[in-house]
Amino acid sequence: MTDQAYNFAYLDEQTKRMIRRALLKALAVPGYQVPFASREMPMPYGWGTGGVQVTAACLTPEDRLKVIDQGADDTTNAVSIRKFFERTAEVETTEHTAEASVIQTRHRIPEQPLEEGQILVYQVPIPEPLRFLEPRETETRKMHALEEYGLMHVKLYEDIAHNGAISTAYAYPVKVEGRYVMDPSPIPKFDNPKLENAAIQLFGAGREQRIYALPPHTKVVSLDFEDHPFEASKADHACDLCGCGTSYLDEVITDDAGGRMFVCSDTDFCATRQAQGHRGALSPQEEYA
Amino acid sequence: MMQADVLNGDVLTGGFADAPVQAARAFRAALEVMARPGKIETVAGAEAPGISTAAAVLLLTLCDRETPIHLAPGCDSEALKRWIAFHIGAPVVAAEEAMFALGGWEALKPLDRYRIGTAEYPDRSVTLIVEVEALESAGMKLTGPGIETEAALSLPETDGFARNRLLFPLGWDCYFTARDRLAALPRTTKVEAL
Numbered sequence: 001m002t003d004q005a006y007n008f009a010y011l012d013e014q015t016k017r018m019i020r021r022a023l024l025k026a027l028a029v030p031g032y033q034v035p036f037a038s039r040e041m042p043m044p045y046g047w048g049t050g051g052v053q054v055t056a057a058c059l060t061p062e063d064r065l066k067v068i069d070q071g072a073d074d075t076t077n078a079v080s081i082r083k084f085f086e087r088t089a090e091v092e093t094t095e096h097t098a099e100a101s102v103i104q105t106r107h108r109i110p111e112q113p114l115e116e117g118q119i120l121v122y123q124v125p126i127p128e129p130l131r132f133l134e135p136r137e138t139e140t141r142k143m144h145a146l147e148e149y150g151l152m153h154v155k156l157y158e159d160i161a162h163n164g165a166i167s168t169a170y171a172y173p174v175k176v177e178g179r180y181v182m183d184p185s186p187i188p189k190f191d192n193p194k195l196e197n198a199a200i201q202l203f204g205a206g207r208e209q210r211i212y213a214l215p216p217h218t219k220v221v222s223l224d225f226e227d228h229p230f231e232a233s234k235a236d237h238a239c240d241l242c243g244c245g246t247s248y249l250d251e252v253i254t255d256d257a258g259g260r261m262f263v264c265s266d267t268d269f270c271a272t273r274q275a276q277g278h279r280g281a282l283s284p285q286e287e288y289a
Numbered sequence: 290m291m292q293a294d295v296l297n298g299d300v301l302t303g304g305f306a307d308a309p310v311q312a313a314r315a316f317r318a319a320l321e322v323m324a325r326p327g328k329i330e331t332v333a334g335a336e337a338p339g340i341s342t343a344a345a346v347l348l349l350t351l352c353d354r355e356t357p358i359h360l361a362p363g364c365d366s367e368a369l370k371r372w373i374a375f376h377i378g379a380p381v382v383a384a385e386e387a388m389f390a391l392g393g394w395e396a397l398k399p400l401d402r403y404r405i406g407t408a409e410y411p412d413r414s415v416t417l418i419v420e421v422e423a424l425e426s427a428g429m430k431l432t433g434p435g436i437e438t439e440a441a442l443s444l445p446e447t448d449g450f451a452r453n454r455l456l457f458p459l460g461w462d463c464y465f466t467a468r469d470r471l472a473a474l475p476r477t478t479k480v481e482a483l
Binding site: 007008009013014016017018020021022023024025026027028029030032034035057058059060061062116119141142144145146177179180198200213214215216217218219 | 308309310312313314316317319320321323324325350351352353355356408409410411412414416434435436437457458462475476477
């Protein structure tokens, strides 16, 4: 079968209209989860079916698409989603954040600040921030309707009571425009301050059939307490490849004797810095001519 | 010529020539203006009898058999109803049942009869497509989500939008269409006279 046998961007037009209507209402009520009729995609749930459907509904032939998985452009999930849209939408792809007009992401916000004209599409596993506190959808809907978020603060308080600090490290709940409590998807809490940016941010949960959104410059506040303020934490190291002291780091085990290194989770950010001549503690020795 | 045929009452013309791609471009414009209230985009590709290009493009991009449309007086011609029946298939309904409503600002009133969603499902509300003479980035001052500091847009009034904003998270959302120009005002935007 030729690739032209697919409709542009894979989905049929009626499905795209349904997703597009949900996206517009999601932008009109920032942080609120709009139900949508999620379709089966040619990949299993948990591999970004929600994000893929949102990306498919947004793409135009003029777009340049970047896909990252935990910050990396070269992992299986990112490579296969990029190839999927190269085949079905014939869009250009890139690994450079600044060149991309649409970025689909699994669990990271790129280090380079996003700009007007860019769309960031998140893959979301569990869109409901209250789900692990209250399993019934009928109840969580009511809690959002009544703005009844005390349970979430109890959960964060119990973190402090047990561990001395809020130990939630990822999927850290936020309040949007002072109204809806929202799950920012399992991004590290280091990325939470970056949720306020100039791009359009769209969240798609395929299995859970929910879409939500943040318009540019929307006020997003990480929940905390006066005496335990929110802290965007990261590993206390510099990147061992590019030397950056402010980026989010992955810990990599290098041998079975306790050896380890820390590298930027954002591969494009790290490679760009290395190309500019930045070096870290474990960079290979320079070759001299 | 396409436009002339539409004006002559030929309802079979005026749709997208390449629907997947033209609808994708039109939606990006619709998404962009809804995300950034006050921003004006230009769209193309559709002509319907008696309404602007931008309104016709919006209807083709967002509406189908699942979206009841209300046509306000002035936009409820037989020709337009036939065009909608052929190209979109959406049922034409009373204001109270509509997911989309099309017309001039005064013709769309009274505004309190439209669906504004429910406390648990505030998304189940109408989207108004308001036909206006012209759209300029001047006039009323806009602040709110999607706007870094403030924006400006030529709007017919402030009171209706202020009352709608008080309903948040319920309320209706608006598109404004003038010829091929498109702007939007979600329920979150605060509208003030300059």
